[in-house]
Amino acid sequence: MKHLTLAALTLSATSAFANPEIDQARITTVVSSIPLAVDLAAYDLAEAAFADEVTIDYTSLWGGDPAVMTPTDLMAAWRGIVPGFDATYHALGPVTVTLAGETAMATADVDGHHWIGDQVWRPIGTYHWDLIKDDEGWKVTRMVFDMTEEIGSRDLAALAMERAAAQ
Numbered sequence: 340m341k342h343l344t345l346a347a348l349t350l351s352a353t354s355a356f357a358n359p360e361i362d363q364a365r366i367t368t369v370v371s372s373i374p375l376a377v378d379l380a381a382y383d384l385a386e387a388a389f390a391d392e393v394t395i396d397y398t399s400l401w402g403g404d405p406a407v408m409t410p411t412d413l414m415a416a417w418r419g420i421v422p423g424f425d426a427t428y429h430a431l432g433p434v435t436v437t438l439a440g441e442t443a444m445a446t447a448d449v450d451g452h453h454w455i456g457d458q459v460w461r462p463i464g465t466y467h468w469d470l471i472k473d474d475e476g477w478k479v480t481r482m483v484f485d486m487t488e489e490i491g492s493r494d495l496a497a498l499a500m501e502r503a504a505a506q
Contacts, residue, residue: 359438362477367434369477370445370468374429377417385417386410390471390478399486400462422506423499428452431466441472449484455498461490 369388376385389410396405408416421427432448445468453460462484469481 362438362443362472363436366436366438366443366445366470366477369470370434370447370466370479371431373479373482374431374449374451377421378427378429380422382414382418386414388479389413390473390480393479394481396481396483399464400484405483419503420496420500421503423502423504424453424455424495426452426454443470443472443477444468445470453495453499455495455502458495459491460493460495461488462486463488463490 373385373388376382376388387410391409392407393410393413394405394407395413398405428451430450430452434445434447437444447466448464449466450461450463464484464486467481467483467485468479470477470479472478
């Protein structure tokens with residue numbers, strides 16, 4: 340009986356400790372799923388990666404100020420441009436994760452390819468994500484894109500918005 344009690348206590352204590360490698364894998368999966376889901380037009384999958392309120396910062400690309408919004412509003416914004424391209428592909432570099440208890444930060448380089456016909460627009464830079472862990476797992480609370488280079492014409496984005504609005 341003593342051995343069973345000790346085994347139960349050991350199992351309980353072991354499961355109470357977080358495994359950093361598992362958390363890093365889950366975080367990497369969550370943040371990597373966002374650009375892939377958008378490229379596949381799987382907006383429900385992308386939306387599931389975000390907390391109920393998220394700060395989105397594309398100021399290095401578009402100017403202005405960061406926006407605080409719901410994931411539903413973010414998907415509406417992405418639906419207002421992404422379907423207007425013939426295809427998109429966001430090449431994501433390795434994800435680096437820093438854990439701090441129930442919060443985390445992740446970064447990855449990204450090269451976003453956006454095609455209309457034979458023209459391509461490529462904003463290149465680094466994504467930064469802040470995450471929290473809740474009952475459902477890891478969720479993004481903040482996403483920042485820091486653009487370092489731009490290849491092709493940004494005019495394709497305006498054309499994509501027109502095309503998306505007409506669909």
